[in-house]
Amino acid sequence: MIFLTRLNKQPFFINPDHIVSIEETPDTVITLFNDHRLIVRESAQVIINKIVLFRSRIIRRAGSAAGRKFPDKPRRRLFQSLKSHADEYCSVESDGKPGKPFHSQDH
Template sequence: MIKLHRLNGTVFYLNPEHIELIEETPNTVVTLTNGHKYVVKESIDEIIELIVEFKGRFLIRRQHGVEEVSD
């Protein structure tokens, strides 16, 4: 899961495997595969970095035989 912030500052966690589209309009809008949309404070570049970090942690844990644990 990746940690994101709504525009009002509320924190929520999102499974990046469900992201279909990210766009800046100028706010960053994350659209999921089920059509739900979230407007977040993070930029596209920040979200991409969070996804890369998430996937890296997942791969390292798989290589070492450790189940994934959320932050």
């Protein structure tokens, strides 16, 4: 979100992804994707600089988290528990004869 000021000096935040265009008539007019128009005190160049700064912060945060490996967190072994509890999941007894059906094994 970027911080802007209306002509009546009322401050507000706006999502820069909603901005379609910025026009500089004597006043700066921002057109949003829903065709609403906002008249602000800041110039178009100041608004563009704020948008670039906002997006660079987002990219910087995303890049710093992507390279992290989390070495302290133990790696989960997804199928190890299935091997140790195979008799609970398999409906065939160890001698090859069919065991209890799955629905009767529910507790």
